[in-house]
Amino acid sequence: MTLTDNAQVIVDTAIASTAPHELEVGKYYAFTLPGGGLHKVDLTGPDHTGKLARKTGTTTVRDAESFLAYWTKHHDDNSEVYADNERLTVTAVLDANAADQPRFGSHRLHLALRETTAWKQWTKWSGELMRQEDFAEFLEDHLPELLEPSAADMLEIAQSFQAAQKVDFQSVSRLNSGQRQFQYVETVQSKAGQKGQLTVPETFVIGLVPFEGSEGYRLTARLRYRIGQDGLRLGFKLDRPDEIRSQAFADVVKAIGEQIDTAVMNGSPA
Known part of the structure; x- marks a missing residue:
C-alpha cells in the first residue's frame, strides 16, 4: 500500500467515525465527499426557515x-x-x-393607463374626411358620446345624410345660427333636378373618457367638409385633444x- 493510499484510508476512517449531528436551519453547508467532490446543503430558503423571501x-x-x-x-x-x-x-x-x-x-x-376604445376612435378620425355615408355611420355608432346637439338630433342628421346619397351637393353656406347649410340637387331619375338642403351644426360637443377608469371630459368637435369631383366629404376636428389627455x-x-x-x-x- 502506498503512502497516498494510507492517507486516504485515514481520511475515510475519520469521516466514518464522525458522529452525526443536526444541521442548523438558516445556514449554508458544504461537505467534501469521500473520493473527492463537494456536496452543498442550502438550508436558507423559505421551505426550511418558514420565512418567505422578500417581495420582488x-x-x-x-x-x-x-x-x-x-x-x-x-x-x-x-x-x-x-x-x-x-x-x-x-x-x-x-x-x-x-x-x-x-x-x-x-x-x-x-x-x-390604457386609452378607451371611444377615445382612440375619435382621435383617430380627427382631421380626416369621410364619405358622407361613412360619416353618418360614425355618428350612429357614437351616439352615446354626443352631448350637444343631443344624440337624437345627431341621429336625425346622420339619417338625413344616409338618405341623401344620390344627390349632387353644389354649395355650402353659413347661417346666422352658426350652422352649415348644404345645398344639393337630386340625381335620382324620378326626382332629377329637384333641389334640397341639409343643415348641420358647425360645432358639436362630445363627452369622452380618455383612460379606462378615469373621469369623462367634454371636447368640442368642429365640422370639416369638402365638395369635389368624388362628392361630399365630411369629418370633424377635435379641439386640443392632447391637452385634454394631459389634464x-x-x-x-x-x-x-x-x-x-x-x-x-x-x-x-x-
Missing part, C-alpha cells in the same frame, strides 16, 4: 383605484411614488431606500396624491 417584481395596474388598493397593502413609510408626464405612468418603489438603510428597490407598482392624466395623479401620505414626484425612479 413589478405589478402593473390599469386605474387609480387598483393602484391605491395595492399601495395600501404593501407600502411603508419609505415607499416612493413617481409620475411621468411624458409616458403617462405612475410608478411606486415600495421598498425604496430608507434614510439610514439601503434597500433593494425591487418591489414596484406600475400604473400604465386627464394630471387628474389621475391628483386623485392618487390625495389618498396617500407620500409626495408624488415628477419623473421616474432609477
